[in-house]
Each structure stands twice: as C-alpha cells, then as structure tokens.
Amino acid sequence: MYELTHNQAQTIVDRMMKDIPYNINIMDQTGMIIGSGNKGRIGTLHHGALKAIKQGKIVEIHKDEEFVKKGINLPIEMNGHIVGVVGISGEVKETRPFGNLLKSAVILLIDQSIALEKENLKNNLKQEFFSLIIDSDTTYTKELMNQALTYGIQLSKPSQVLYVDSSNEIAEDITVGFPSFKISKTSLCLVIQEADKVEALQQLIRNQNPDALISISKVNDTISEGFLQAKSAMRVLKGFYFNEKTISYSKCEFIADMSKLQKNDTKAERLIHLLEKNDELIKTLQVYLGCNLNANVTAEKLIIHRNTLNYRLNKIHTITGKDPKNILELVELIFMLINRII
CATH class of the missing domain: 3.30.450.20 (PAS domain)
Known part of the structure; x- marks a missing residue:
C-alpha cells in the first residue's frame, strides 16, 4: 500500500x-x-x-x-x-x-x-546496467544478456560505441531506435550493432545538435572496450583539434592509447597548469597541429600575421619550456593538450 x-x-x-x-x-x-x-x-x-x-x-x-x-x-x-x-x-x-x-x-x-518514483527506478536500473556493461571486469552472464535485450542490445553481437558530448543538456531519446545511455547531463553513449547505420545516426544527431562533438569506437566484441575507445577518442578530439566535431578512434588510435599512459604523468600535469588559463595560446597550438605545422596556413586560419604566430609559438616555448617547432618537444605538448581534458 x-x-x-x-x-x-x-x-x-x-x-x-x-x-x-x-x-x-x-x-x-x-x-x-x-x-x-x-x-x-x-x-x-x-x-x-x-x-x-x-x-x-x-x-x-x-x-x-x-x-x-x-x-x-x-x-x-x-x-x-x-x-x-x-x-x-x-x-x-x-x-x-x-x-x-x-x-x-x-x-x-x-x-x-508514484509515476515519478517508477521513472526514477527505471532510470536507476538502466544506469546500473550501463555501469556493468562498460566495466571490463563484467562477465556476460545469461541474466545480463537477457537484461540487455530489454534495451535492444545483443551482448553476443559485436558493437560500436558512439560518444556524444554537447555544450547544452542533451536528451536521452535523441536517437529513437538506438540503445542510448546518459553519461552526464551533456553527454550520451549509444551502442550501435548495425555498421551501416553509423553515418545516418551521426547525421540525425547533427540535425538536432549541430555543435555536438562525436567520437566513434571500432567494432568490438565487448561494449566496455568500445566505450574506452570512444572516450579516449573524445579526449583527443576536445584536446587536440580545433573546430573539428567528429573523430573515429581508428584515426587516432596511437595518440589516444599513448595519452592514457601519460594521463598521470607529472610533467604533463605541470604543462597543463602553465597553459590552462591561456586560451589564445592553446587555440594557436591546436590550429598549428591541425595545419600539420604549416606556419603560413596556420596564420591564415587564425587570421593573424606570420610574425604574430611566431611570437605566440615562442611564448609557448618560454612558458612551458617546450618548443612547438621541435618535434620531440611538440609530442609532449600534444599530450598536454589531450590530458587537460578530464
């Protein structure tokens, strides 16, 4: 009662x-x-x-x-x-x-x-299920596989994970017909088991959230692996690129995996701290990398003089002790950009 x-x-x-x-x-x-x-x-x-x-x-x-x-x-x-x-x-x-x-x-x-309590219970059960399937230690038991079917997921079937991150609150039912799970108010995880639907799904998301960032995992046997890949790729997208909105893990696999190894590196943390409040220098470094270190194209994209670009790159060198024009030191700066993303 x-x-x-x-x-x-x-x-x-x-x-x-x-x-x-x-x-x-x-x-x-x-x-x-x-x-x-x-x-x-x-x-x-x-x-x-x-x-x-x-x-x-x-x-x-x-x-x-x-x-x-x-x-x-x-x-x-x-x-x-x-x-x-x-x-x-x-x-x-x-x-x-x-x-x-x-x-x-x-x-x-x-x-x-009563309806709200039922909805909260339903959401809590769904969140508990999502926490299980993104845990690499979870075993796919018969009970879990049956539970997955209620969300439209066949755990015995390979899948891709699509990670969506928005600057505004994002609705969980943004893509009707695809299993989706809220990560936070502004981020969403979708499980895709039909490879030919990935492009259409991206377009559907773009139509509703033009500024959303999207990362896509490779096809994996477990959802936990796909989630880790999509999450790592999202960090690369947000940290490394400027004005890019979509990334595939397969296109940044090496740097994504390396950044995970560097995540708790004290040197990277120190570099993050040195540049964290200078958005102009971070943007300059991102565009410079996106233009494959081509100074002329970088200056053109930033709408600044070549001398101004050199001044900013030198300033980065002065602040961090790492020269963006030196390929080995640039690698450290790349990890700094990625690891500043939580």
Missing part, C-alpha cells in the same frame, strides 16, 4: 492553500497529521481523520469540540485502500464545495509522485 510522506503532504498543502482560503491538513493512514497550514499541528493525532478512516467515508464536523475542530475530512483511497485523509478547517457549508476538488488534486499529485 502506498504511504504518504511528510514532504509530499506539506508540498501539497502549501500548493493548495495558495488557492483555498482555509487551513488544510493532510493525515496519513493512521490519522497522524503529516502536512498542515498550521505547522504546530504536525505530528499530532487528528480525531476527525480517525473517524473518516474507520467509517471509510467523508466526516463532517459542524462545531468545535475538545479534540476536533469543525470542518470536513475526506478519506483518500487508492486501489481500494485508504492511504490518508485530507481535511479543511472551517464552516462545513463553506468548506464542503472545496472538499472533492481538494481530494481530486491530492490524488492527482500522489499519482504524479
């Missing part, structure tokens, strides 16, 4: 008393006041509610007595059970017209609360 909580009851009372000019009390199935316009009465027994629960019908009290005040008390029934009582204090002839209206509103709000 559903049980009303104090928070639910008080929220309903506060909301309804904005429209009804009488004190409202909400009692639980034992007759205890759990929500009231008179906060001092919360936690006390309501004798009118006890009568309504015992008789299973509306109880009208026409005059104040020792333990009860005049008003109307209506039992709240759900699925044949009384889950509480709503009471309105005041002259019965004045409060009676509000009775059924208030009772209906309370039942509606309870229904909404």
Whole structure:
C-alpha cells in the first residue's frame, strides 16, 4: 500500500492553500497529521481523520469540540485502500464545495509522485546496467544478456560505441531506435550493432545538435572496450583539434592509447597548469597541429600575421619550456593538450 510522506503532504498543502482560503491538513493512514497550514499541528493525532478512516467515508464536523475542530475530512483511497485523509478547517457549508476538488488534486499529485518514483527506478536500473556493461571486469552472464535485450542490445553481437558530448543538456531519446545511455547531463553513449547505420545516426544527431562533438569506437566484441575507445577518442578530439566535431578512434588510435599512459604523468600535469588559463595560446597550438605545422596556413586560419604566430609559438616555448617547432618537444605538448581534458 502506498504511504504518504511528510514532504509530499506539506508540498501539497502549501500548493493548495495558495488557492483555498482555509487551513488544510493532510493525515496519513493512521490519522497522524503529516502536512498542515498550521505547522504546530504536525505530528499530532487528528480525531476527525480517525473517524473518516474507520467509517471509510467523508466526516463532517459542524462545531468545535475538545479534540476536533469543525470542518470536513475526506478519506483518500487508492486501489481500494485508504492511504490518508485530507481535511479543511472551517464552516462545513463553506468548506464542503472545496472538499472533492481538494481530494481530486491530492490524488492527482500522489499519482504524479508514484509515476515519478517508477521513472526514477527505471532510470536507476538502466544506469546500473550501463555501469556493468562498460566495466571490463563484467562477465556476460545469461541474466545480463537477457537484461540487455530489454534495451535492444545483443551482448553476443559485436558493437560500436558512439560518444556524444554537447555544450547544452542533451536528451536521452535523441536517437529513437538506438540503445542510448546518459553519461552526464551533456553527454550520451549509444551502442550501435548495425555498421551501416553509423553515418545516418551521426547525421540525425547533427540535425538536432549541430555543435555536438562525436567520437566513434571500432567494432568490438565487448561494449566496455568500445566505450574506452570512444572516450579516449573524445579526449583527443576536445584536446587536440580545433573546430573539428567528429573523430573515429581508428584515426587516432596511437595518440589516444599513448595519452592514457601519460594521463598521470607529472610533467604533463605541470604543462597543463602553465597553459590552462591561456586560451589564445592553446587555440594557436591546436590550429598549428591541425595545419600539420604549416606556419603560413596556420596564420591564415587564425587570421593573424606570420610574425604574430611566431611570437605566440615562442611564448609557448618560454612558458612551458617546450618548443612547438621541435618535434620531440611538440609530442609532449600534444599530450598536454589531450590530458587537460578530464
């Protein structure tokens, strides 16, 4: 049987008393006041509610007595059970017209609360499942494989993982028909088991979120491997490239894997700290790399003079101690760019 909580009851009372000019009390199935316009009465027994629960019908009290005040008390029934009582204090002839209206509103709000709890439970179960399938230590048991089918995933079938990252909140149902899981409010993971649908899926995402970043794993036997690949590729995309919005793990596999090895490197962390507040220099380095170290093309893309570009590259050298024009030192700067992305 559903049980009303104090928070639910008080929220309903506060909301309804904005429209009804009488004190409202909400009692639980034992007759205890759990929500009231008179906060001092919360936690006390309501004798009118006890009568309504015992008789299973509306109880009208026409005059104040020792333990009860005049008003109307209506039992709240759900699925044949009384889950509480709503009471309105005041002259019965004045409060009676509000009775059924208030009772209906309370039942509606309870229904909404139940629906929300069910949805939260559903989402929690889905999140627990997602946490399992991206864990490399998870074994694909028969039970897990059956659970996966409810989300449209065949764990025995190879798959690709598509990682979407947006600057704004992204809806989980952005791509109807494909299994999707929220990573955060602005990021999403999709499991694709039909290789010929990848391009169409990307276009669908682009149509709804033009600025979203997308990374795509290789085809793998496990979703956990695909997730790691897509996540690593996303870090490369966000750290290494400027103005690029899509990347495949297969195109950056070496640098993505190397960046994972360098993630806890203290030298990389020091370089990150040195440049973390200088967006102009970071952007310059990203464009320089994207232009394959071609200074003329880089200056043109940045819309700056060649001398200005040289000044910025020299400044990077001065700040970090790493020369962008030296290929070995540039590699360290590349890892710095990638590892600054969490």
